[in-house]
Amino acid sequence: MSETILPPIGMLAELTHRCPLQCVYCSNPVELLKANREMPTEAWVSLFEQAADLGVLQIHLSGGEPTLRPDLEVMIEALSRRGVYTNLITAGVGIAEGRIEAMADAGLDHVQISFQGAFAPTTEKIGNNRGSHEKKMETARRVRAAGLPLTINAPVHRHNMDEVPDFIELALELDAERLEIANVQYAGWALLNRNALMPDREAVEREVEVVRRAQEELYGILTVDFVTPDYFAIYPKPCMGGWARDAFMVAPDGTVLPCHAAGTIPNLVFDRFGDRSLSEIWHGSPAFNAFRGTEWMAEPCRGCERKEIDWGGCRCQAMAIAGNAAATDPACIKSPLHARMAALIEEAMASDKDTFHYRRISGPVPTHQLEPAS
Amino acid sequence: MRPQRERAVVSANSMPALKPHVRLQYDPVRGAWALLSPEKVFWPDEVSLDILRLCDGKHTVTQILEELAGQYEAPVEEIAADVEAFMQEWSDRFLVTL
Ligand code: SF4
Ligand code: SF4
Numbered sequence: 036m037s038e039t040i041l042p043p044i045g046m047l048a049e050l051t052h053r054c055p056l057q058c059v060y061c062s063n064p065v066e067l068l069k070a071n072r073e074m075p076t077e078a079w080v081s082l083f084e085q086a087a088d089l090g091v092l093q094i095h096l097s098g099g100e101p102t103l104r105p106d107l108e109v110m111i112e113a114l115s116r117r118g119v120y121t122n123l124i125t126a127g128v129g130i131a132e133g134r135i136e137a138m139a140d141a142g143l144d145h146v147q148i149s150f151q152g153a154f155a156p157t158t159e160k161i162g163n164n165r166g167s168h169e170k171k172m173e174t175a176r177r178v179r180a181a182g183l184p185l186t187i188n189a190p191v192h193r194h195n196m197d198e199v200p201d202f203i204e205l206a207l208e209l210d211a212e213r214l215e216i217a218n219v220q221y222a223g224w225a226l227l228n229r230n231a232l233m234p235d236r237e238a239v240e241r242e243v244e245v246v247r248r249a250q251e252e253l254y255g256i257l258t259v260d261f262v263t264p265d266y267f268a269i270y271p272k273p274c275m276g277g278w279a280r281d282a283f284m285v286a287p288d289g290t291v292l293p294c295h296a297a298g299t300i301p302n303l304v305f306d307r308f309g310d311r312s313l314s315e316i317w318h319g320s321p322a323f324n325a326f327r328g329t330e331w332m333a334e335p336c337r338g339c340e341r342k343e344i345d346w347g348g349c350r351c352q353a354m355a356i357a358g359n360a361a362a363t364d365p366a367c368i369k370s371p372l373h374a375r376m377a378a379l380i381e382e383a384m385a386s387d388k389d390t391f392h393y394r395r396i397s398g399p400v401p402t403h404q405l406e407p408a409s
Numbered sequence: 410m411r412p413q414r415e416r417a418v419v420s421a422n423s424m425p426a427l428k429p430h431v432r433l434q435y436d437p438v439r440g441a442w443a444l445l446s447p448e449k450v451f452w453p454d455e456v457s458l459d460i461l462r463l464c465d466g467k468h469t470v471t472q473i474l475e476e477l478a479g480q481y482e483a484p485v486e487e488i489a490a491d492v493e494a495f496m497q498e499w500s501d502r503f504l505v506t507l
Contacts (some may be wrong), residue, residue: 052465088438092450093445144447144492174459212447254416255416255500255501
């Protein structure tokens, strides 16, 4: 490794894989960890202390559903004491009375609530949970009432793409500062459900136009961030801002990973916090160093002027589509395998779009969509 | 349905303040000041820092300009446009209230 390793800025803590929802697009791994594999409070707190020492300034408390951890307030307090910015990423379903206020008191800085649809039937269909939409609305109101800034996160795909204008209305109605229109990234459960989730080209074009207009019209009123759809792109995204460059994530059992899907890359061995310190992992883990910087790149990335803009794209997407984690992300037009993206869109268009593999701890079982609530 | 929300526009009488849940904080690991906000960390330069420190909800824009003009030994008219542009941008990014 010739490149200097900078301290990490951000950390995503997946506190648990448990969740009341079963979203078909969930980015968690298909093999979910049960509650008995989760790290205890003291281990998380000690990890957070080490993260702060290492230079982490922002921690996203996520899952699964992080509020299923009764010790969440203790963790927030520990982070707040160290001046680390805390962001709760929640589904907003089943949060007990008084808890949001307690988290605000503990020093929570920001809340992000996901909405699977802009309307109840869609939210219920995608997350396979009746009544979830109303609960999310209620949670959002409680978050604002507690004086916390709010982001609405809308993971977008075939079954809700035409609701993008309604997501914008929803975000304004709920007094959010920020709306994230995030085209689903095909990893984890979303990869398993790719054929059912893939949008068609015209819908993507309409979506891009709606978002572009909203960004213009709502400038200074609502921030509308857009996570672009890789399969329709010309250039890849700088996944995680570059492999092990300024952020990392931790699975419920303490496994420290460069990104969500890194576990899908064979031959990489990931360390668990506790077996090694966070600093040892960040600086010395062979898996973290495998794709750090630009040294590992082959052509066309190696000689490309964008290599420090997108860092060659997503290693897990290269693995999933090119069969080689060190290849150029096939989302890139310069990849010799770029045509595969279009072929995969075609394949999805020709297949059954109504069979979902809902996210389950026991593993995938194909099911027909939940009937709309009457 | 949609509550009437409007873009805040900076004026001479605005009293800019860091939004609650936006923090200006010294980072000992990097030896630099960081502006922490939902989702993003900013690294303000010296000039931005001087302005941000005066965004305390007690100074009007006019007073901030006078103060900065003193610090930089430059006439108010010379710095006003830049300083106001900074504030407008921070307001649009939900970092300060006006
Ligand atoms: S995507 Fe859905 S199922 Fe997955 S953690 Fe979030 S709310 Fe739960
Ligand atoms: S060739 Fe590599 S570095 Fe260049 S744009 Fe494509 S993915 Fe990015």
